[in-house]
Amino acid sequence: MEKQTTIKDIARALNISTSTVSRALRDATDVKPETKKAVQALAEQLDYQPNKLALSLLNRQTNSIGVIIPNLDYVLATMVKGIDEVALEAGYTVMVCQSDESFGREIVNTNRLLESLVDGFIVSVSSETKVYEHIKKIQNKKIPLVLFDRVINNMQAPKIRLDNVDGGIQATQHLIDQGYKKIAILAGPENLNISNKRMEGYLQTLKANNIKFDKHLAIHCDFNQQYAYEATKELIAMKQRPDAIFTISDRMAIGAMLAIKEKGLQMPKDIGLVGFNNEPITGLVTPSISSVEMYAFEIGKATAKLFIEMLHSEEDMSDREIVIKPKLFIRESSLRIPIKR
Amino acid sequence: MEKQTTIKDIARALNISTSTVSRALRDATDVKPETKKAVQALAEQLDYQPNKLALSLLNRQTNSIGVIIPNLDYVLATMVKGIDEVALEAGYTVMVCQSDESFGREIVNTNRLLESLVDGFIVSVSSETKVYEHIKKIQNKKIPLVLFDRVINNMQAPKIRLDNVDGGIQATQHLIDQGYKKIAILAGPENLNISNKRMEGYLQTLKANNIKFDKHLAIHCDFNQQYAYEATKELIAMKQRPDAIFTISDRMAIGAMLAIKEKGLQMPKDIGLVGFNNEPITGLVTPSISSVEMYAFEIGKATAKLFIEMLHSEEDMSDREIVIKPKLFIRESSLRIPIKR
C-alpha cells in the first residue's frame, strides 16, 4: 500500500498553501476561480480522495455504525439488510461484527469498535450473554446505543423489538381455534428473552382459554434444528403425547417436522405445528409450515432510523421503545378447519 | 457522545508529559516504576482506551478489512463467517458492505471504504457488475485486494474460488449415470462467471458422453426462486420435456421443485433434480435434493488467510489462485439407481 495523494501534494505542486487547496476542494467562495479550477483538475488527475481518518480525528465522528449481532442467520441477515439500507442512505458505513453466539467474542468485538472507530452501536446480544458490563461500558462512555431484536430488558436504552408475547398469543390461539388440545412448546435457551416472551404469550393464551399448563409440554432447548428434533422425538413418545407443537423458531420447526414425519404422524391431522420467523423455507416444505412473520427487514430499517435520529438529536431517547406487531401466516401444518372469512 | 479520556488528560492530572504517559502505558523501560504505576492506575480508573483513529493516521494502517459482497444469503453469510473468524484471530476488524446485487451500491461502498478506512479489500462482485473500474481503482492505489467466489477472470489479483466447472461436471455426470437422457440446465444471469463455469462443466460432460447439446434446454434466468419456477414450468410444458434439471443454485432448485410438484411429476422417477450450494434446506424438503457442496466456510477462511498473508508479505501474489474442489451430495431427487460401493 503506497502513500495516497494528499492535500499537501497538490499544494506543493501548485505552489500554494494547503489551506487554499482545502478551500478550493470544498468549493469555498474565497478562492480565485482559476486557482479553484487548477486545484480541482489536479485533484482529479491524481485521484485525490480525502483521508477520512484525519477528518474523523478532527471532527470526532467517523460516520460509521457498529452493529453487534450474534450470527448471520436468515432473520439477522435480513435485519442487517434493513439497517444497511437506511445507513447507506444517511451516509453512514456499517461495521457488522458477529459473535457467533459467543459471549467472549461479543466482548472482543465491542471493545474493538469502542476504540473510537464508530459513532455508536446497534446491538443484539448473543444467547450466551447473561452479563452486560461490556454494553454498559458503551453507555458509560456516553456513546449512542440502540438495542434491537434481542434487547436487554432492564437496560435504559432505546429499543426496537418484536411484540414477542403477541406472536406467542397468535400462534397458540390459532392452534386452540383449530381444535388442538394438548399444545407443547419448544422454547429456546432459558435466559433468552425473546424466547421467554413468546412462551409468555403461549402461557397467557392457555390461561385465557382455561387450559391448564402442563410443564412436561414445555421444553427448553438450544436454538437449533438438531436439538429440536431430539426434543420432539421425546415429546411424541410420551404416553399422552401432545397434539400440537409451537416452536419459537423455524429452524426448530423443521427439526420438529423431521421427527414427526419419522414417527409417521400426519400434519395437521395427528399433530399441528407452528413455527416462528416466517422464513421462506416454511412455504417450501411439505406440508408447508404455519409461522409467525416478524418483519425483520422493517425492524432493521426502524432500528437504523431511530439510531440516526438519536445521533442528531439532543433529546434523551433512552425510554423509546418501538414494538413491531408480528403476524401469523397460516399454512398446511396447522390448518384442520378451513378459515371462514 | 462526550469527549473520551485521552493521554493528555492523564498527563495533566499527574503533571507529567504526554510522552511519558505514552511510554508508561506501553510499559517501556525508561520510565520510573512509580510513575508507571501511577499512570496505569489512573488510566484504568478513567477507563482510558487509546484512540485508534489517531494511531491509524500515524501508522497508516487501520487493522480493518473491507469486505464487499453482493448479498447476505446463505452461501455468502457462511463465507463471511469464515472470513470473520480468521480476521478476528489475526487482530483485524471486518467491515462488511453488501451491495444487494446493485452495481451502483457496489461502487458507493467501494468508494466509502477507499477513503483510507481499510487496509485492503476482499471482494465478490455483484451479478450486475460488468465494468470493473471501481475495482481497478483499488489496485491503482496499490491497496491489497483479494477476489473470492465471484471472481473477475481477467483481472490480475489473487483469487479464491470454487472449481465451478468441476461442480457442473459432477452434477451432470451423476445425472447421466442415473440414466437421465434429456438434461436441462437453469443457469444464472449471462454475465455471471460462476454460472457460466458451472454451465461449462455441464456442456463438457454432455460432450464427453456424446450427448448433443440442445439449446432449448439451457435457460438463463435471474438468481432467484420465482424465475426458476417460471422457467421450469416452461421446460416441463415442452412437447419433448427434459427428464432432468440441473440448477446452478439451491434457491433455483427449490423453485424448480415447486413447478415439478405442481405439474404432478415425480422425482426422481419422472424427472431428476440437482442443485448447487448444498444448503441445509436441500436435506429437509421432500424429496430431498441432491446438491453440490461448495465449502463456503472454508473458502471464507482461505480467503482471509491469503489476504492477511498478502498484507504481511512483500512478494507479488497477484498470480495466486486457490481453487476449492466441490463435492456432490446425492439425495432423493436424483437417485434412481442405488449407488454401488
Place this chain on the structure above:
DNA sequence: CTTAAATCCGATAACGTTACCGGCAACGAA
C-alpha cells in the same frame, strides 16, 4: 486621491498518538 470594502490567500492550531532526540540529574569510576 484617500479610504473602505471586497477578494484572495497563508500561517497556525488542533484532533490523539508515538518516534526521536536531547537534556538534566545522580551515580560510580578515575
Place this chain on the structure above:
DNA sequence: TTCGTTGCCGGTAACGTTATCGGATTTAAG
C-alpha cells in the same frame, strides 16, 4: 574533582485535514 554512564523525562514533529484569524492586494466609493 571530573568525566562518562545510566535513568528518567520533556519537547518537537509528524500523520492529513479544516477553522480561524489576520494580512496583503485589488477594487469601489467618496
